[in-house]
Amino acid sequence: MRAPEELNEVDWAALEHAYGPAGDVPEMIRVLYAQESPETERGENVGEELINNLNHQGSLYPATLAAVPFLAHLALHVTWHREALLEVLTRLAELGEWGVPAPESLGGRVRAAVLAELPLLMGGLTDPDPFVRQAAIRLACVGTRPADPAVLRTLADLYESDPSALTRADALTALALLDPDPATVRAREAAAIDDRDREVRLAAALSGLDRAEPPYPAALVAVVAADGAALPGSHRHRPPEALPVSRCAPRPRVRAPDRGPGGRAERRAGMDRGR
Numbered sequence: 001m002r003a004p005e006e007l008n009e010v011d012w013a014a015l016e017h018a019y020g021p022a023g024d025v026p027e028m029i030r031v032l033y034a035q036e037s038p039e040t041e042r043g044e045n046v047g048e049e050l051i052n053n054l055n056h057q058g059s060l061y062p063a064t065l066a067a068v069p070f071l072a073h074l075a076l077h078v079t080w081h082r083e084a085l086l087e088v089l090t091r092l093a094e095l096g097e098w099g100v101p102a103p104e105s106l107g108g109r110v111r112a113a114v115l116a117e118l119p120l121l122m123g124g125l126t127d128p129d130p131f132v133r134q135a136a137i138r139l140a141c142v143g144t145r146p147a148d149p150a151v152l153r154t155l156a157d158l159y160e161s162d163p164s165a166l167t168r169a170d171a172l173t174a175l176a177l178l179d180p181d182p183a184t185v186r187a188r189e190a191a192a193i194d195d196r197d198r199e200v201r202l203a204a205a206l207s208g209l210d211r212a213e214p215p216y217p218a219a220l221v222a223v224v225a226a227d228g229a230a231l232p233g234s235h236r237h238r239p240p241e242a243l244p245v246s247r248c249a250p251r252p253r254v255r256a257p258d259r260g261p262g263g264r265a266e267r268r269a270g271m272d273r274g275r
Contacts, residue, residue: 018056022063
């Protein structure tokens with residue numbers, strides 16, 4: 001991680017982002033350490049403009065790579081932007097359409113930079129805010145395998161006892177991806193099919209279907225049919241063609257960033273009932 005005091009050590013003007021030289025990046029990052037992010041002349045939130053500059057429609061730039069350690073420091077130290085920044089870092093580290101990017105490529109170097117910050121960012125798994133916990137779970141899912149045993153233990157604790165059904169469901173999906181013991185994964189999901197929370201039941205069924213081949217197990221299909229109409233605004237409410245892919249599963253970066261730091265009020269309004 002790099003603190004804001006180190007911003008001047010980078011020759012940002014010599015780096016490019018989506019709109020040209022990246023000399024405006026340091027001031028945008030400094031602004032995000034203030035609780036309220038003022039709007040730019042174009043009426044955008046500063047955080048949204050920064051992320052759009054660094055990851056415009058999924059593209060990466062030399063300035064993106066240089067910014068990763070500073071974004072990680074922001075996520076760790078500035079609580080009011082933490083959820084959005086963890087989501088941004090997850091997008092930057094996600095696997096491309098063809099799998100892991102070549103290490104020497106820009107995508108590979110950006111991914112490596114994000115993964116280098118994971119040990120400290122995994123503290124978000126125990127954040128008081130359930131939305132931050134969910135964002136940290138999704139960031140854990142883009143990490144290398146095998147996962148850190150401490151991360152696996154924390155994910156197991158979240159699945160067992162977190163008060164948020166969505167957090168428990170995400171933790172279960174992450175464990176299906178990260179737990180190196182297939183027998184433990186199958187036993188955990190078999191028990192989760194009868195869980196009290198439909199989000200957890202659905203996560204268990206979708207994980208099982210991810211690994212299955214046609215004809216799909218009738219019991220898992222029945223759970224999807226019964227519990228698949230997730231709460232409005234839930235990240236598990238997705239078009240039929242996207243099933244059974246999990247939110248935590250690696251996927252291509254084809255979606256433009258829909259918000260930056262400071263832009264989570266609308267999402268929260270739709271998800272409050274799913275905590």
